[in-house]
Each structure stands twice: as structure tokens, then as C-alpha cells.
Amino acid sequence: MESVLGRYRNLIVLVGVLFAQVLGLAVQVKRTNDIESTRLIRVWAVGAVAPFEKMLLWVQTTTGGVWHNYFYLRGVRAENRALKQEIERMRLEQVRMTQDADQARRLQSLLAFKEQFISQTVAAQVIGSSGSEQSRAVYIDKGENAGIRPDMAVITADGIVGKVLHVYRSTALVLLINDQTSGVGAILEKSRLQGILRGTPAGEIVLEKVMSDETVPVGELVLTSGGDRIFPKGLPVGRVTRASPGSDLFLNIRVKPAISLSRLEEVLVVTKIDERQAEPERSGTARAADILAERLPTVPPKPETAAGGATSPGASAPSTPDSSAKPAADARPKGSPPAPATNGPAAAVRKAVMPAPSSASDIPKAAATSGVKTSPKPAKPVVEPEPQPAAQDAPQ
Amino acid sequence: MAITYTSGEQVEVYRFSIPATILIPLAAIFLQAWLPLKLHFFSVFDLPLLVTIGFATARRSQLAGLFTGGLIGLLQDALTHQPIGLYGISKTVVGFGASSLGIKLDVENAGARFLLTIAFYVVHEIIYFTIARGLVSLHMEWSWSRELLSGLANAFLGVLLYALMDRVKQRN
Numbered sequence: 001m002e003s004v005l006g007r008y009r010n011l012i013v014l015v016g017v018l019f020a021q022v023l024g025l026a027v028q029v030k031r032t033n034d035i036e037s038t039r040l041i042r043v044w045a046v047g048a049v050a051p052f053e054k055m056l057l058w059v060q061t062t063t064g065g066v067w068h069n070y071f072y073l074r075g076v077r078a079e080n081r082a083l084k085q086e087i088e089r090m091r092l093e094q095v096r097m098t099q100d101a102d103q104a105r106r107l108q109s110l111l112a113f114k115e116q117f118i119s120q121t122v123a124a125q126v127i128g129s130s131g132s133e134q135s136r137a138v139y140i141d142k143g144e145n146a147g148i149r150p151d152m153a154v155i156t157a158d159g160i161v162g163k164v165l166h167v168y169r170s171t172a173l174v175l176l177i178n179d180q181t182s183g184v185g186a187i188l189e190k191s192r193l194q195g196i197l198r199g200t201p202a203g204e205i206v207l208e209k210v211m212s213d214e215t216v217p218v219g220e221l222v223l224t225s226g227g228d229r230i231f232p233k234g235l236p237v238g239r240v241t242r243a244s245p246g247s248d249l250f251l252n253i254r255v256k257p258a259i260s261l262s263r264l265e266e267v268l269v270v271t272k273i274d275e276r277q278a279e280p281e282r283s284g285t286a287r288a289a290d291i292l293a294e295r296l297p298t299v300p301p302k303p304e305t306a307a308g309g310a311t312s313p314g315a316s317a318p319s320t321p322d323s324s325a326k327p328a329a330d331a332r333p334k335g336s337p338p339a340p341a342t343n344g345p346a347a348a349v350r351k352a353v354m355p356a357p358s359s360a361s362d363i364p365k366a367a368a369t370s371g372v373k374t375s376p377k378p379a380k381p382v383v384e385p386e387p388q389p390a391a392q393d394a395p396q
Numbered sequence: 397m398a399i400t401y402t403s404g405e406q407v408e409v410y411r412f413s414i415p416a417t418i419l420i421p422l423a424a425i426f427l428q429a430w431l432p433l434k435l436h437f438f439s440v441f442d443l444p445l446l447v448t449i450g451f452a453t454a455r456r457s458q459l460a461g462l463f464t465g466g467l468i469g470l471l472q473d474a475l476t477h478q479p480i481g482l483y484g485i486s487k488t489v490v491g492f493g494a495s496s497l498g499i500k501l502d503v504e505n506a507g508a509r510f511l512l513t514i515a516f517y518v519v520h521e522i523i524y525f526t527i528a529r530g531l532v533s534l535h536m537e538w539s540w541s542r543e544l545l546s547g548l549a550n551a552f553l554g555v556l557l558y559a560l561m562d563r564v565k566q567r568n
Contacts, residue, residue: 048425131432
């Protein structure tokens with residue numbers, strides 16, 4: 001017996017070691033999402049490798065910084081000029097987009113939309129990968145110490161990267177969106193079709209669960225839908241590169257990621273997302289009437305007539321100002337100053353049917369010509385000058 | 397030079413110093429994790445596998461080979477998000493097999509090492525694929541052409557790596 005054991009000792013040890021590993025693997029597979037059982041070995045492995053990666057990153061950053069900041073300055077002036085022009089162009093664009101954003105906020109507040117805002121991020125550098133093509137994940141140089149927690153979204157300025165999977169003291173493992181175990185809620189920008197983004201074994205990204213009777217044009221932008229409760233809504237994911245009928249009821253849609261996932265260097269970890277109801281920029285309550293009134297065409301100023309003479313256009317429909325002005329006055333709490341005219345329906349209608357007074361001295365005249373009944377209190381807001389910014393709406 | 401059969405007494409057995417035993421696998425795992433970020437094509441290589449084969453063929457001890465392979469594999473597993481044991485099992489078998497072959501064959505020359513590395517690379521991939529699909533239910537696609545090409549690339553790098561490892565091994 002002993003001779004048999006001695007003869008096959010190595011083989012028996014091999015079988016024992018393999019059996020132990022298979023058993024351990026089976027236990028891990030059985031306990032899905034339980035990393036605690038293997039946490040110790042993962043911590044050791046990451047602890048052994050991460051310091052070298054951080055050191056190498058530091059050396060690379062330092063030498064690269066010295067070279068680029070002090071020696072290699074070729075083309076910097078031209079780049080500076082181009083950037084200044086770009087800033088000017090973007091300023092103009094910003095003005096236009098601010099107006100659009102204000103309008104969108106007002107409309108969203110009317111519909112009681114809730115928005116997700118990225119309120120806090122942590123910048124991190126990619127220090128290593130998992131080293132396996134079956135595990136598309138990278139390590140970043142920030143961990144528990146920097147407030148990183150599992151399931152936080154990882155993004156760049158150009159698009160999403162992945163989510164935090166495992167967190168260690170000073171590092172964290174980020175699962176990339178092209179890993180086959182990842183899933184991201186996504187929506188197509190124009191057609192608003194929703195689906196689930198998944199990685200493939202080859203490292204590509206596909207959009208699943210889009211019905212095959214839908215039309216998805218190549219080149220359409222794919223955004224996050226916010227349905228996964230990890231990524232905020234509206235972040236760019238990539239563009240559709242191919243859409244073909246799949247084997248079942250769904251389309252087979254390939255997506256090219258907006259960023260190069262194999263060349264990541266710096267990322268942002270979204271550590272805090274605020275969910276709040278959209279609020280318009282201006283103070284006071286915006287109402288549908290206000291918004292509609294802003295869109296109505298204004299009547300050009302008429303030449304002044306004798307007092308009590310010809311009726312103004314507003315007088316031809318006197319019920320409108322009256323009916324609008326009354327609720328505005330009634331809604332005002334007792335003792336409080338009168339409601340601002342600009343935001344009230346009365347003001348809105350007045351804006352639509354009568355010319356805005358050009359100065360304070362014109363106000364009584366305008367009120368007289370408009371034919372609006374001006375009772376002492378409620379009428380006051382109506383004849384207030386019409387300042388544009390919300391902060392200046394305070395009544396006299 | 398052709399692979400020649402030699403008796404157990406004729407083959408030379410080598411050992412590595414403790415720093416080399418610890419640092420070489422660590423360096424291999426570190427480079428495997430770091431280099432693909434800078435050189436994307438590097439992901440076709442499996443440095444920890446090459447180090448496992450290098451150690452196993454030099455030491456010519458089955459137990460040392462399987463334990464070295466197992467530990468390197470487990471360490472490699474720990475850096476991924478997959479269950480631990482996929483690389484561990486594959487490299488345990490490769491470590492055992494390479495050391496067994498090292499006892500029977502003369503694997504000191506570059507040609508033998510080249511062929512040995514291709515063979516063990518494919519064996520490693522087959523074991524990994526089988527376990528990943530059968531036990532962990534990972535979706536994987538097998539391609540003989542891709543595996544053979546990767547095996548060739550690993551064999552070229554392996555021959556260079558073994559030559560470097562020869563410099564730090566000591567005659568037992």
C-alpha cells in the first residue's frame with residue numbers, strides 16, 4: 001500500500017489540488033455576487049501588484065510632465081491661438097444652450113420631471129488591467145479612502161466607462177461596459193428606443209432587446225437611459241455601427257463605444273448623484289400661461305390717441321385681462337406684497353395684447369389706453385413696469 | 397536540435413533563489429496587468445504561463461511544478477473579477493505536465509522550448525475554456541486559428557524569457 005502511495009504520490013497530490021480548486025470554484029459559482037469568500041486572496045494579489053503599478057505611473061507622469069512642460073513645447077503658440085478661437089466659439093454656443101436649458105427646465109418643472117445631476121465626482125487614474133481577455137476590467141488608483149463604493153458609475157468627458165465592482169483601500173476594480181457580464185440601460189437618441197447594452201466575449205458592445213420591427217439607423221447616438229440606477233440619464237455611450245435582424249424577435253445592434261476602452265488613462269468616478277425636481281432659473285412660479293404668453297406675438301405699439309378715445313386692441317377683448325388678473329390678485333396671501341406682474345397671467349396677457357411700457361412715466365398712460373380696470377390694489381401689479389430678470393420683479 | 401530522450405539521472409536539475417522565486421512570478425503578473433494598457437497587442441501573451449513553464453522545466457519536480465503553477469494561477473485569478481480557480485486549475489495542470497516532460501526530455505534548447513510552449517499554451521487554453529464554459533457558464537468562443545497564432549506568439553516570447561531565466565537559475 002505504501003509503495004503504491006509513494007509511487008503515485010505526485011499524481012495523488014495533483015488530483016487533490018485540482019479537486020480542492022474545483023470545489024472552491026463550485027462554491028463561488030453557487031454563491032453568486034459573494035466576493036467575501038475570496039476577498040482575502042484578492043486583497044493580497046492587489047496589494048502585491050498595485051504598489052508597483054502606482055510607482056510606475058508616478059514615474060511615467062513625472063517624466064512625461066517634465067518633458068512636455070519644459071522641453072517639448074513645439075506648436076504651443078498655434079495651439080493656444082486655436083484654443084482661444086475655440087473658447088470664443090463655445091461662448092457663443094453656451095449662450096444659446098443656456099437659453100435652451102432654461103426653457104427645458106421650465107417645461108420639465110411643469111411636468112414635474114425629476115432629473116439626475118452628477119453632483120460629485122472623483123478623478124482617478126487607470127493603473128492596471130485584470131490581465132485577462134475574459135475579464136475586461138481595469139484598476140484605478142482610488143479606493144475606499146477616496147470615498148469610492150461598489151456600483152458607482154465611472155465615466156469620462158466623452159462617455160461612460162463602466163462601474164466600480166470591487167473596492168480596496170486605495171484601489172478599485174472597474175468593470176468595463178464591454179465585459180460580457182456588464183449591463184447598461186441605454187436609449188437611442190432620436191428614435192428613443194430603449195435596450196440593454198452588453199459586452200461580448202470578443203470585447204464588442206451590443207444593444208439588446210430592441211424589437212426587430214424597429215428601424216435603427218447606423219450612426220445614431222446611444223445614451224444611457226438611467227434605468228440601471230447606476231449611470232445618470234443622458235450620458236453618451238457610443239454610436240450604432242451595425243443593425244441587422246437577429247435570430248429571434250430582436251435586432252442585433254453593434255455599438256462602437258464613444259471612448260477607446262483599451263486606452264483609458266484618466267476617469268471620473270461619480271460618487272454622488274442628486275435627484276431633484278427641475279427648477280426654472282427665475283424666482284416665482286412659472287405657469288403654462290406665462291410660457292405660452294412668451295411665445296405669443298406682441299402687437300406693435302400704436303400711436304397715442306386722445307384719452308378715452310379710440311379703444312386699444314386690448315379693449316376689444318376686455319374679459320381676458322380681467323379674468324386673468326383676478327386670480328393673480330386672489331392668490332396673493334393677506335398682507336403680502338402684490339404678486340409680480342411679469343410672472344402672473346395678467347402680465348402675460350398684457351404682454352400679448354398691449355405694448356410694454358418703455359419707461360415708468362408711460363405706465364399710467366399704458367394702463368389707461370389698455371382699458372384694463374385698475375382697482376387700487378389688484379391693479380397695481382398689472383401696471384408695474386415689466387423688468388426682465390426675475391430678481392427685479394419685487395413689487396414697489 | 398531535436399528533442400532527445402534522457403534518463404532521470406542524466407538531466408540536470410536547477411533551482412532558483414528565493415528572491416527569484418518570488419519576484420519573477422510577481423513581475424510577470426504585474427507586467428501582464430500593466431502592459432496591455434500601453435501596448436494593446438500584449439494581451440495575446442500570457443506571461444504567467446510562460447513563467448510557470450520556465451520554472452517547471454528547469455526544476456523538473458512535479459510537486460514544485462504543480463504548486464508553482466497553482467499559486468501563479470490563483471494570483472492571476474485574483475486580479476480578475478471572475479471566480480478564483482480558472483487560471484489556478486489550468487496552470488496547475490500545465491506546471492505538472494511541463495515538469496513531467498522536463499524529467500523525460502531535454503528541454504534546454506530553443507527548438508524544444510518553442511514546441512513545448514506552443515503545446516502547453518494550447519493545453520492551457522483548452523482547460524480554461526472547458527472550465528469556464530462548463531463550470532462558470534462564461535460565453536466563450538473557441539477558434540483554433542486564433543489559439544495557434546497566440547501559441548506561436550507566446551512561444552517566441554517564451555524562448556526569450558527562458559533564456560533570461562537561465563541566467564538566474566542555479567545548478568542543484
